[in-house]
Amino acid sequence: MQQDITPVSEIVEKYGRRRGAVIAMLEEIQALYGYLPPETLRVVSEKTGYSLVDVYSVATFYKSFSLKPRGKHLVSVCLGTACHVRGGPAIAKEFERQLGIRAGETTPDKEFTLMTVNCLGACALGPIVVVEGHYFSNVSSVKVKKIIKRTKAGLDKVEIEGDRRIFPVEVSCPRCNHSLMDSEHLIDGCPSVRVTQSFGRKHGWLRLSSLYGSYNVESEYEVPEKTVVNFFCPHCHAELRSAVPCPECGAPMVPMVVRGGGMVQICSRKGCKGHMLDLRNDDLESVSGGL
Amino acid sequence: MITLKINGLDVQVEEGTTLLEAAKFFGFPIPTLCHKDGLSPYGACRLCVVEIGEGPQAKLVSSCTYPAEEGLKVRTASERVVKARKMVIELLLASCPQSKIIQDLASAHNVHQQRFKQEYEDCILCGLCVRMCQEQMMAKAIGFRGRGERRSIGTPFDIKSDECRLCGGCMYICPACQLRCTYNEPEKAICGACANLSPPCLDKEEFKDMMCYMEPCVACEIKDE
The missing domain is CATH 3.30.70 (Alpha-Beta Plaits)
Structure with a gap:
C-alpha cells in the first residue's frame, strides 16, 4: 500500500532535522499513520543524516513503535508489576481468546490490534486496559467481552464544543494514587488540582480548576500559548503522560484518576481544550457521561 | 602520564589509555573476543574482565573500555577474574559451540565442561x-x-x-x-x-x-x- 509521505518531511523539518529528536519524529509519524511505513524511515534517515540502520534500530528497539500496520482499535493490556499481580495475564489471555489472535497481532479484518505493555503509569487502577486512549480500570475477565463490544460500537468521543457539562471532580495521581487536590488554594471556588509542570528550563507548580468543563489554570510561570508542557505528580514525581496523543492536536495527554473510579485526561498543550473522560461504570454501558 | 599498578608492577601510561592497552603493552595477556585494533572498544563479550580496587571495593570491569586512572590497582589474572572469565567462555560456548574461535578460547583457558544447553546460535551479538x-x-x-x-x-x-x-x-x-x-x-x-x-x-x-x-x-x- 503506497502512502503519501510528504507530511513526513514536514515533521522532520519541524524538529530542525535534529538527530536527538528522532524518537519524537518517529512518534509523530506513528501518530499520523498508525505505524511506521518503511519509506518514512528512509525519509527520516535522509533528512537527519542518520543512517537508515540507526533509525531502524531505534524503531525496532521501542515497543511502542510498530513497523506493521495496526488495526483500527489498539487494545493495550497492561502486564506491569501491579497489574500482573492483580490478574493482568488472565485478561490478556481472555482478549487473545475472544479476538482469536495472539498478543502483538492484528485481527484479519484489521479491526483490533492486541498489545501487551509493561506499564501504563496507572498502577492504582490495575488491572488496566487501554483501548484507543480510553482507560478501562479494574478489568476482570468478564468485562473483556463488554469492552470489545463497546469498542466495536464506537467509544464515546467528548465533543469539545458540545460538551457543556460542569461538575467538580476529585483527582489523584494514576501512579501513586496520592490525591492531587489542594484545598488551601481555591480556583472557581473549589479546591484546585496541584501538579508540577515543566517546559523549556522552567519547572514549577500548576494549579488547575477541579471543575470539569472549566479551563481556568494558575501557574508559577506563564506558559506561552501552544507550548506542550510536561506534567509531574508532586508526590511521587512520576511524569503524568498517557500513551495516547490528544485527539485534537496530537500532543501527549495527561491522565489523572477520578475518585470513585475512572480516568480523566487533559491535553498537555497550553490553549488546547482536548480532553477525555472515562468514568468507571460496572456495566461499562455508559462510561462517558455517566454522571 | 598516569601511574598505576598492574599485578603489583608500577607502570606509567599516557592519559586515555585503556587498561587493556596498558596491560598488553606491559606484557600481561588478557584474552579478548569483541575487541579488535582499529575498531572502537565495545565491552560486549566481557572476556577481558580484570579486577580493580582492593578489599570489599574490588570489582570486575571490562578492561577494553576502562580508562587507566591514577593509582589504580589492577589484577589481570586473580582467582576471581579467572573464574569469571571461564564462566563467560562457558556461556559463549553454549550459545555458539560451532565457532572455531570460541572453541580455541575454551581450550586455551581449560574450560572442559559444558553445563548449559547448547543453543547453536549463529550470532553472539559481539557487534x-x-x-x-x-x-x-x-x-x-x-x-x-x-x-x-x-x-x-x-x-x-x-x-x-x-x-x-x-x-x-x-x-x-x-x-x-x-x-x-x-x-x-x-x-x-x-x-x-x-x-x-x-x-x-x-x-x-x-x-x-x-x-x-x-x-x-x-x-x-x-x-x-
Missing part, C-alpha cells in the same frame, strides 16, 4: 561486524535490531541494503559466522558463499557477481580445480 561496517568500511549497512532476547544484527527490513557494497568485512571479522550465510535467499545475502559441503553458490546465476570471503571456502576450491 564486531557492525563496527567493522561503520568504522572501517564507512558503510553503515548493518546494525542492531530489536532488543532483549529478540536483538539481532542485520540490514534494515532484512533486505539488501543500498549502502552494502558486498565488501565482506562483516564476514571476515565475525567470530561465529559460518551459519550466517543465507545461501537459499540470495536477495538477503551479504556475501552469498558458505562453507557448505555441497556449496549452493556453485554454478548459480544469482551468485555470479558476488565475491567470496570465506576462508577456506569449499566452493571456491572446487571452482579452482
Whole structure:
C-alpha cells in the first residue's frame, strides 16, 4: 500500500532535522499513520543524516513503535508489576481468546490490534486496559467481552464544543494514587488540582480548576500559548503522560484518576481544550457521561 | 602520564589509555573476543574482565573500555577474574559451540565442561561486524535490531541494503559466522558463499557477481580445480 509521505518531511523539518529528536519524529509519524511505513524511515534517515540502520534500530528497539500496520482499535493490556499481580495475564489471555489472535497481532479484518505493555503509569487502577486512549480500570475477565463490544460500537468521543457539562471532580495521581487536590488554594471556588509542570528550563507548580468543563489554570510561570508542557505528580514525581496523543492536536495527554473510579485526561498543550473522560461504570454501558 | 599498578608492577601510561592497552603493552595477556585494533572498544563479550580496587571495593570491569586512572590497582589474572572469565567462555560456548574461535578460547583457558544447553546460535551479538561496517568500511549497512532476547544484527527490513557494497568485512571479522550465510535467499545475502559441503553458490546465476570471503571456502576450491 503506497502512502503519501510528504507530511513526513514536514515533521522532520519541524524538529530542525535534529538527530536527538528522532524518537519524537518517529512518534509523530506513528501518530499520523498508525505505524511506521518503511519509506518514512528512509525519509527520516535522509533528512537527519542518520543512517537508515540507526533509525531502524531505534524503531525496532521501542515497543511502542510498530513497523506493521495496526488495526483500527489498539487494545493495550497492561502486564506491569501491579497489574500482573492483580490478574493482568488472565485478561490478556481472555482478549487473545475472544479476538482469536495472539498478543502483538492484528485481527484479519484489521479491526483490533492486541498489545501487551509493561506499564501504563496507572498502577492504582490495575488491572488496566487501554483501548484507543480510553482507560478501562479494574478489568476482570468478564468485562473483556463488554469492552470489545463497546469498542466495536464506537467509544464515546467528548465533543469539545458540545460538551457543556460542569461538575467538580476529585483527582489523584494514576501512579501513586496520592490525591492531587489542594484545598488551601481555591480556583472557581473549589479546591484546585496541584501538579508540577515543566517546559523549556522552567519547572514549577500548576494549579488547575477541579471543575470539569472549566479551563481556568494558575501557574508559577506563564506558559506561552501552544507550548506542550510536561506534567509531574508532586508526590511521587512520576511524569503524568498517557500513551495516547490528544485527539485534537496530537500532543501527549495527561491522565489523572477520578475518585470513585475512572480516568480523566487533559491535553498537555497550553490553549488546547482536548480532553477525555472515562468514568468507571460496572456495566461499562455508559462510561462517558455517566454522571 | 598516569601511574598505576598492574599485578603489583608500577607502570606509567599516557592519559586515555585503556587498561587493556596498558596491560598488553606491559606484557600481561588478557584474552579478548569483541575487541579488535582499529575498531572502537565495545565491552560486549566481557572476556577481558580484570579486577580493580582492593578489599570489599574490588570489582570486575571490562578492561577494553576502562580508562587507566591514577593509582589504580589492577589484577589481570586473580582467582576471581579467572573464574569469571571461564564462566563467560562457558556461556559463549553454549550459545555458539560451532565457532572455531570460541572453541580455541575454551581450550586455551581449560574450560572442559559444558553445563548449559547448547543453543547453536549463529550470532553472539559481539557487534564486531557492525563496527567493522561503520568504522572501517564507512558503510553503515548493518546494525542492531530489536532488543532483549529478540536483538539481532542485520540490514534494515532484512533486505539488501543500498549502502552494502558486498565488501565482506562483516564476514571476515565475525567470530561465529559460518551459519550466517543465507545461501537459499540470495536477495538477503551479504556475501552469498558458505562453507557448505555441497556449496549452493556453485554454478548459480544469482551468485555470479558476488565475491567470496570465506576462508577456506569449499566452493571456491572446487571452482579452482
